[in-house]
Amino acid sequence: MSDSPQPYRVLARKYRPRNFRELIGQDAMVQTLGNAIRRGRLAHAFLMTGVRGVGKTSTARLIAKALNCIGEDGQGGPTIDPCGVCEPCRAIAEGRHIDVVEMDAASHTGVDDVREIIEAVRYAAVSARYKIYIIDEVHMLSKNAFNALLKTLEEPPAHVKFLFATTEVNKVPVTVLSRCQRFDLRRIPAELLATHFAHVVQAEQVAAEEDALALIAQAAEGSARDGLSILDQAIAHAEMGEGAPMVTAAQVREMLGLSDRAAVRRLLGLVLEGDTAALLSAVREQYALGVEPLALMRGLLELVHAVTLVKAGRDIANPGQSAEEREALAEWASEMGFAPLHRLWQLLLKGHEEVASAAFPIEACEMALLRVMHAASMPDPGEIARMLREGSLDAIPANGAVPASPASGAASLPKDVKAVVDLLWEQKKGRLADFLHDCVRVVRFYPPEIELQLTQDWSEGDFCRTLGMELQKATGSAWQVRRSEGSAAPSLLEQQQESQARERAGIFDTPVVKAVLAAFPEADLDRTEPWSAER
Known part of the structure; x- marks a missing residue:
């Protein structure tokens, strides 16, 4: 009888960090933990907080392994570099260790669930050095559950450690926060994520363009799990060739509904040029290609932000940025002042909000960009004040x-x-x-x-x-x-003729000319140019 094939494991699970060296983007936390373990200054409760997918639960499991590792020879103590081969390490990694209890606070919110923990902590660990409770999304516990946990959390037995994880630390009572050692896990930089994804695709025997990985890293917004999920989808979306699947930037943009950077730059150029027809045509062209209106607004916001950073003298170069994009950013930064850039940002931000909540997103996008185009060319309040003082506003x-x-x-x-x-x-x-x-x-x-x-x-x-x-x-x-249609100022020739007509009427209205005309009704005024040395 042949063995059944192993079920597919998604990349987000397959490439969870197995040790602290594989935990990317959290160097400060790892150093603090390492120092605490080496010096024997271990807190009795740890709280990991941060956005989704940065490694909170994975960090809690790694801490559990670090505290309970006994080494390959069975004689080791707590270490920041657990061996991964001893029985406690393997059991914790596989989620079957009897002394490491994981609980999802979202489904165990009541005081009865916490009471079970309080009763169990009195008993020593069965086989591990420490009995460890990992409570995920701890902010979901009820107020009574938190209150019931406070005394045990402040003075737990020496063999017990609490590891909490939450995405909403503001919902955790201060009385609980004060009893925990807190670690704020940072968003993982896009450059680190792109490098990590490059190792993943290599291990998966998949080819991928650098720009494709950069796009996935940016779309992940600092979350390794989100990025791996997108990468998983991109690999499935990739076309099969003669060899390995090839993940391309174009496919990623199409899959995510992202606009091409060059197209976004062209849109911003049309907004600044005030070319209404070309702007509307370009927006509809992107929409026909499957680009979401909200993605267009976001792309424009990111571009204006990038121009402002260049204007401020900050180097924002990244591996996914083309030479054309760097040149365009530098040109706009040199031509535009901070005031119009800030105005553009505010107008686009308002448009982004409108598109996000609109019943007709593409129409809302078009109207927002038209407003941006016309309002961006208005004088700022300081210039209007100056013009009012000088009387030139009209x-x-x-x-x-x-x-x-x-x-x-x-x-x-x-x-x-x-x-x-x-x-x-x-x-x-x-x-x-x-x-x-x-x-x-x-x-x-x-x-x-x-x-x-x-x-x-x-x-x-x-x-x-x-x-x-x-x-x-x-x-x-x-x-x-x-x-353009609408009211227009007279031409310079017409203005000149109007000025001459007013001058002529003024002359005819003087007493001397009136007297001459009364004496000589047939007389008329002949304009004579003043003498000039050049004539």
Whole structure:
């Protein structure tokens, strides 16, 4: 009769740490425990707290092994490096040691369950050095259960140790916390997780791209168990080739509904450029590829945060970051100030909240990004206060001086349409300058963005495209020039004509001119240019 095949063990169970060397990301705790064991300063109760999957229960089991290990020769004492081969070590690892009792507080919440422990601690361990009680999710115990445990917890027999684990330490009474030695297990850094996953796939005889492991490590959010579960799913999702399965970054993104980093960078660029049609098209394109709207908002938040860190001078390089991404972050950080970055963050964060709770997530995502796009180009409160003091606030919709756009942050950009005309003349673009002066009405001027209307057609192609290209050549910044509806300021020529008309009317209204016209009704005013040494 052939042996039945061994049932498959998920990676999260198969690769649980068997000793403290395999417990990744918790070096400070391991050092403290090692020192306490070597010096014989062992607490009677330990509390492990941290987010899911960082190793709280695994640490409790390792402590149980460390305290009860007798070594390969059967003569050893407590050690931070249990042998793993003696009977206590093997029995604890297999969950069958009679003196190591594990209890799930979520299903044993009452005082009767705790009373059983209190009665049992009076008796010595059967075969181990210490009788150990591991209580998982200890915060789930009832108030009466905690109260019943307090006296025993404070003065337990010398042969008893309590090991508690919880994800919500704030729910554990202070009276219990004060009786325990507390260890806060940290989130495991993504770099350590990616390295750990690389060892796992090698042991599993599976091939995986570095970017794929980096994506899984980031999605794990500091949890080794979550990461191993995602890796398990990614291996199952991988296509079988001639050799081992190959886990690719593209497959991981598709599986997790993540957006490609390059696509997120393009989205942020479109938001900053103010290109409404292209932005909506890009959002729908990502949605059609299976990317969740919430993942898009989160990707944009992470990108703005990364730009801000670069702006602050912090090195955020990681193995999964491409050269293109580093270049884009550096460029945005150099062009944008802290104020617009903070405004972008707040607007995106608000949009993330709306998308998370929306009945129509993709529509909510589109509306949130449109709001971000338009609000990001508004002056900040300090700039508005300055403009109010200077009396220039009303000039913004037309062509008055405004602060540099958050998308560029460049103080050297022309501040109004007249400055653009002068710049074009300097660049020997007289026809373009004259047309801008005579035939263009400005709806919105916010460098490097211009929304305009034409009073007549430009005979040399697309005026907006031509103007944008020439301004980019002249200033080194990318300009967004487009036609727009709505109210617009008069063209510079129309403003000039209006000014001349007001001047003419004022002259006709003077007493001297009125007297001349009364004497000579057929007379008219002839404008004569002032003399100039250049003429």
